[in-house]
Amino acid sequence: MANQTDSFHLFNELSEHVTLRIASCSALYHPPHWSESKQHPDYDLWIVLAGTVNLRMGGVSGSAKPGDLILFYPNVPYSASTGEDGCRFLYVHFDFGIGDRSRILDDFSLSGIVPGAFVSEEAALFRRAFERYRNRSAVSSVRLKGCLTLLLSRIIEHAAESGASGFDPSPSTALPKKGTVRHMDALQPVFGYLHEHLQRPIAIRELAELIGMSEKYFITYFKNTVGVTPGYYLYQVRMNRARDYLYLEQYSIKQIAELLGYPDPYTFSKAFKKYYNRPPSRFV
DNA sequence: AGAAACTCCACAAAGATGTG
DNA sequence: CACATCTTTGTGGAGTTTCT
Numbered sequence: 001m002a003n004q005t006d007s008f009h010l011f012n013e014l015s016e017h018v019t020l021r022i023a024s025c026s027a028l029y030h031p032p033h034w035s036e037s038k039q040h041p042d043y044d045l046w047i048v049l050a051g052t053v054n055l056r057m058g059g060v061s062g063s064a065k066p067g068d069l070i071l072f073y074p075n076v077p078y079s080a081s082t083g084e085d086g087c088r089f090l091y092v093h094f095d096f097g098i099g100d101r102s103r104i105l106d107d108f109s110l111s112g113i114v115p116g117a118f119v120s121e122e123a124a125l126f127r128r129a130f131e132r133y134r135n136r137s138a139v140s141s142v143r144l145k146g147c148l149t150l151l152l153s154r155i156i157e158h159a160a161e162s163g164a165s166g167f168d169p170s171p172s173t174a175l176p177k178k179g180t181v182r183h184m185d186a187l188q189p190v191f192g193y194l195h196e197h198l199q200r201p202i203a204i205r206e207l208a209e210l211i212g213m214s215e216k217y218f219i220t221y222f223k224n225t226v227g228v229t230p231g232y233y234l235y236q237v238r239m240n241r242a243r244d245y246l247y248l249e250q251y252s253i254k255q256i257a258e259l260l261g262y263p264d265p266y267t268f269s270k271a272f273k274k275y276y277n278r279p280p281s282r283f284v
Numbered sequence: 285a286g287a288a289a290c291t292c293c294a295c296a297a298a299g300a301t302g303t304g
Numbered sequence: 305c306a307c308a309t310c311t312t313t314g315t316g317g318a319g320t321t322t323c324t
Contacts, residue, residue, distance in 0.1 A: 204289065217314055219290060231289055231322090267324060 006191040007107070007184045008160045010226065011153075013237050014098050017228065020149055021102075022141075023093040025130065030088075035081035042093050043105065044072040045151070047123055048116075051087030055080050055113060067116025069123065071155065074103060076111065090130055092148060099227025105152075107184035107225065110159055118158045122151040184225055186211055194234060198241065200261045204230050239275045242268070246284050253280050 011018065023042055027049075046053070046069065053064040057078040064070050072078060098104045116123065129147040132140040190207050207230055208218035222230045238260045245256045257268035272280045 214315055216290080216316075221314090223290090229290065263324080270324085 006188050006195075008156065009191060009195070010098065010104075011156065013233065013240055014226075014228065017099050018104075018149075019095075019097050019102070020145055020152075021095045022145055022148065023095070025090070025092040025133065025144065027090050027130070027134075028088065030082055030086055032082065032084050032086045034086065035079065037077065037079040039075050039077045040072055040093065042074050042095050043103075045092050045094070045148075046070040046072075047090040047126065049088045049090065049127075051082055051085040053080055053082060053087050053089065057112065060112070062113045064113045065116070067120065067123070069114040069116065069119060069151075069155070071111045071114060073106060073111045090127065094148065096152060097227065100223065101225070101227035104227060108156070108159065110155055114155055114158075119151060119154050122147070122154045126151050187222065187225060190222075190230075194237065198238065198261060199259055201263070202234060202261065235271070235275075238262075239272065242272055242280065243276070243283070246280055249284060256280070 030051075046064070048064045048066050048068050048070070050066055053070065055062050055064060055070060055078060057072075057076065070080075095102045096105050126144075126147040129140065129144045133144045189210050193207065193210055194202065204219065205215050208215045211218070213221060219229055219231075222233070226233060228236070241260055242256055245251050245259065251259070253269060254265045257265040260268065262268035262271070269279055269281075272283075276283060
């Protein structure tokens, strides 16, 4: 499997377009020898509080102890059971998307058991947020959403750091993907190329040629996979970079325009003002 | 105003799946 | 097994929108 690291840039470049929608969140207790086999229509995250959850998913088995997390992808069948002690866990159903895509995690191998050691701080915050949420205290839904964002960020971050292609068990490689699931892998060269050649004008046609697709199909493929069009993604990356350069206070507007592949400072300035509602000269 | 980016749509090849 | 049907993947034309 191709290295996912380049694709993870996406979350930074498009952070303001990330949407997280929590469908439900609750605590559950299951008695000894409970078992179930099902699948969920959306993402589902379990935070094991007590007992052991035995999991079988995508032909791989594992056990989740208190503190561990289990991340389920939509429409992936699994079997879960518990032993002598029963089990207790929090669950949260959610969707996590960017732009037009509501299931952006599908292209990353993150599902399965996440060892508690990697996420202990974030999971603890989420649990406290859940207590407030259960008591219906003011803004607790916003807090819960924030804590889930934090928790998911940590899971993604860990996968990026370790170059991991998933936790154990990882069903995403074994899973027969149907429907409109797109593969981020094919776009790897594009992300690399984009970040490398930011200092000169980049035509969409070049990017399409890079991975051997027709220009129009490339635009469609990119949008279905990433959630925004390639042109918009490029614009977004340039505006993020422009903001960073301005904060450094080391470059003139003219220099930044050059660094970002704009033909002249006027074009850059116009693009910048459109994005940030302020000209670059009055940004910092 | 002209070029580039983008959308929509029709269509085709190839592979997967269903059925008698 | 053979044929039909559906799905996925991809192309290209035509037209619209956005950018410079």
